[in-house]
Every structure is written in C-alpha cells, then in structure tokens.
Amino acid sequence: MRHDWIEDVLAVAETGSFQAAAERRRVTQPAFSRRLRTIEESLGVRLFDRSAKPARPLPHVLARLDAMREIAAGLRELSAHFRDDAEAARSRIVIACQHAITTATAPTLVERVSGLDLDVRLRSANRDECLALLLTRQADLALVYDVDGSAPLDGADYLVVETIGTETLVPVAARAALGALDEGWVRGELPIVAYPEDVFLGAVQRARVFAPLRGSLRLRVRLETALTTAALQCARAGLGVAWVPRSLCADDIAAGTLVALTRTLPSVAMRLIATRLRGVTSSALAAAWPRIVALDAARRSPEASMP
Template identity: 45%
Template sequence: MQLGGRTVRLDWLEDILAVAETGSFSEAAERRHLTQSAFSRRIRQIEDHLGVDLFDRTRKPVQLRDTLVEQRDRIGELARMLHQLADDLRHGDRMAGNRIVLASQHALTASLTPKLVRRLQARHANIHVRLRSANLDGCFAHLLSRSADVAIVYFPADEGVEAQPEYIETAVIGRDRLIPVSDPKTALTIAGWRPQTALPLIAYPGEVFLGRVLDRSVLPEIRADRPISPKVETALTVAALELASEGIGIAWVPESLAAGWLSAGRVVDLSDRLPTSLLGVAAVRVRGTVSAAAASVWNELARSH
C-alpha cells in the first residue's frame, strides 16, 4: 500500500492508528502485543521509512503532527480495505477449493438437478456449486472445455447411455419418464376424437435430445393411429408445458418437471391414452485430474443409484 509515495505495510498502518487512538506509546504497545521499547523502535522505523515525523513526543499525551491528523481517516480506511481484501482472498481460496461446476440439461435444471444439489450440499456442507444450464451438446461442450466438472444429462432408458470415448466416464444416477400432458379441457375431449382427427402437437426441434426421443419412440406409434398436426415448436420444456396448459396442443415433457403442474391441475397426464418413453439420468465427467471437491461429489453421485 502506498502512503506519501512509499510502500507501507498493513501492520504499520495499525501501529500508527493504535497511537492515534490511545494517545500513548505504552497503551498502543500493549494493544499491539509488543513491549514499549520494541513498539517505539518500530514507530521510529516507520517514520524513517516515510521520511517524516508522525508524532510530537514532547507532549503528553502524544500528539499527532498536522500531516498525520489530515491523513488519519485515510489511513483508517486503507487499513480496513486491506483487511477486507485479505478476508476476500482467503474466502475466495476456500471457495475455489470447494467449488464444483455442474452442467445440467435444461429440463433437468428445472426439475431434478436442484434436488440433487440440495442433497449434495446436505452431505458436503462446504461445497459451493456453480450451475450451468445447456442443451445436451452444450453440456458435453462444457465438459470437454473443462468449464464444468460434471454434467447431468438424460439418455433413452431403453437404449442405455450412448457409447462415449474412453476419456468420458458415466454413472447412471436416476430415472424419469417422458409423458404427454394437456390442459384439462383437451383431456376431457380426447377420448371422443375420431381416428382422422389430427393430434395437436407441441413439438421439439429434431436436433435436440427430446426431439430425437419423440421422433424415435413416441410419434411413430401415434402416426399408426392418427395424423399429427404440429402447432408450435420449442426447444424449452418449460415453454412446452406452458403452451400445453393454454390448450394449444399436447406436449411430451419429463414427469419430474410436470409434477407440480399436475398437482396444481394446470395440466393433465395423458399417459393412459398416449405413449410414453422412459428416460435415464446420468452423471458424466472427463477422466483425469480433478479437485478434491469434484472427486467427492462424483463419488457421491456414482453410488447414489
């Protein structure tokens, strides 16, 4: 820290403030846990370093010289700032050592991942979690760029986790189900639909994960019985739920995500009338050197299922 154009240590600032606040070298020395002679030598060292006398020793109690009086508040502020900086650096170091970055597929971020984070922090109280939400490809991009330690993603349960390169490690940690939902009015009328009535669909883009699941596991079975009429396309499952609740069409969404909406009566589960698809939930990471926090979390996830 600079004072008068010269570098000054934090303990020197505190020495100066101790004399200024007590008006006594002996009381200041006691506050600073030094003998009076050692403290007096240190004050003289500070003055020699700065090239200026800070105190008038000819008067009792010790008087501050005018220059020090003018700068006293600034010195106090500098000391507080340095203390805060030291605390922030220590806290940041602890945070960095205990931080884990999770990448989570969007639908999981809004449903299962928060419960997972709560469980992890209940068992590892000092762990700080940074959560990144992305589509499936984005989750893997975060892993490969080392901007995430672990990714939480869906996979088709009937196919298992897609084969990954040797440097990718996967652990199955849960199950979910892709279910059809609609607003209550649509649910009441669907039983009376004629075979030629097109099913109003809230669709996903074909390149996103749930879009691929629908195209492979759900829509072929529906097309065998009736035509399909896509009404809206969205990559966001929460948006699909909202659109379904407004009566725009039928959406296939993860059951974990729809649970609250179903309980509130905003949407109705149509699983008894339309096909569903089982989903698995996996934790994924890149093999190699990891932090102690990331290793601890991975071990917890790997044995959770």
C-alpha cells in the same frame, strides 16, 4: 502503503506512544520502532516527531488519520470477505442441471447431500450449456440426459460419467383434448409441442419421434420451446401432444388430467447421468459425489439408509 503499515501508524496516533502502540501490535518496543523507521525509509518521508516525549505523529500524518482509518477499515472488511468466500467455496457445490432435472430430480439430490453441511447451488440450463459450465469450471458437476446411440458428450475425454437413473420421454396430452386429437388423427394430422432442433431434446425428438411418424402423419407444430416445463404446461392447456420426462408428468397422469399416449406414439428411453471433470475435485465434491452416483440405488430401495 501496506495495510500493516497503516495499522502501525494508527496504533501510535491512537495510543499516544510507541510503547503502547507496540503492545497493541503485539511486538516488542524496539522491534516496533525499527518497523516504523522502515516505513519512513520506504516512503521517503518522516512520519513521527521523535524529539517529543513520547514521540507523536507529525501534523501531516494527523491530518490524514480519518482517511487512514477508512482505508484500514475497508482493507479489514475486504480481508474478512476473502476469508468468508474461501470458506464458503470449500463447502459449496455447484450443480448444473437440465431444466427438467432441476424440477423433477434436484430436490431428491439435495436431500441426498443434506447431511454433509454443504451449500448446494443449482444452475438450470440446456444440456450443452450445462456441459459448458462444467468444462469451464463454473460448475462442479452436471446432471444431464443421454440416450443410447447419441453422440459422445462434449469433452468426453476429460469427464467422469456415471449413470444414476433412467427416464422416459413420453407423449402426453390433456384428457379434455382427446376428442380433438382423435378427429385430427382421422385426418392424418397431429398437433404437437416441439423442442428446438438445436437443443438436445429437440434432436432426440426429431430422430426418435418425428422421423417414424412423418410417413403416416402431418405433424403440426403448435408451439416450440426449449423448456420441458413449458411443454408440459402446453399439454395441460390442450395445445397438443408434448413429449416430457415421465418423472415430470407422473402426477398429472395419476390425477387423470393428462393421458400418456404411449400405445400409439413413440417414447424414448433416456439415462440420467452425472458427470464431473476427471482429476478435478474439491472436498465438497469428494463428499457429495458418492451419494449422488448412488441415487438410482436409493430410488430402487426407498427404505435404504443414507450412506
């Protein structure tokens, strides 16, 4: 049974005549009668007693009215959900962010697109997972870190890439732990918080930080985590030196609870990039993209008006 067929039959049962049902269904009575015969022919069964005046549903139809009402209501609700979902999709943008970017930069990004009446959904993940979400179209754009000389982004041929800011991976330690760090330094030992080697920051840390240090220091990994926010917490707790994005630890450094050890330990310059699939866009992404790629200019000129 089609949805409109069920509604036609219910209209006859609930109004009491073909004429009244036709008015409810907003068609002429002859056209409505032909529609009812088409339904009967398609089902191969009579549904109405036309010998009665006015015509009325047969007993086997009346016995199923409650079931038909339930089905019709369910189909109306499903149709409404489809319409609502389609409308939401037109005004929704899904952004996949590396964990640190979600914490440090996402609020500014949301503010940048707040005037567009968009539903912004953030997906926080490791860099490879962010790019996978983009390439499988589960995200409209991805915000990730990159460093000069690193391997091209996965699927780079299919991507539009814009640099929207700069960042620095800086070594920090709790001020209260500096004495213990100095003692370890004298022994040639450095307690550190590391990222796993199979995540982007872990590969960067090993190539740009650990490699230059290994000739002069024994690096003692106190904890390994893929989360920059967890690494920051470990540094605050005095577990060792952690390399975290400066934007994530700037408040701690300003407050004096953390100390940036950039004079003695390597830092890594990074770029914050926004990327989307080439040739794939939506009205929401088309509206948001110019504001997102202008983020760096907005940061340099805080008084600048929103585009």
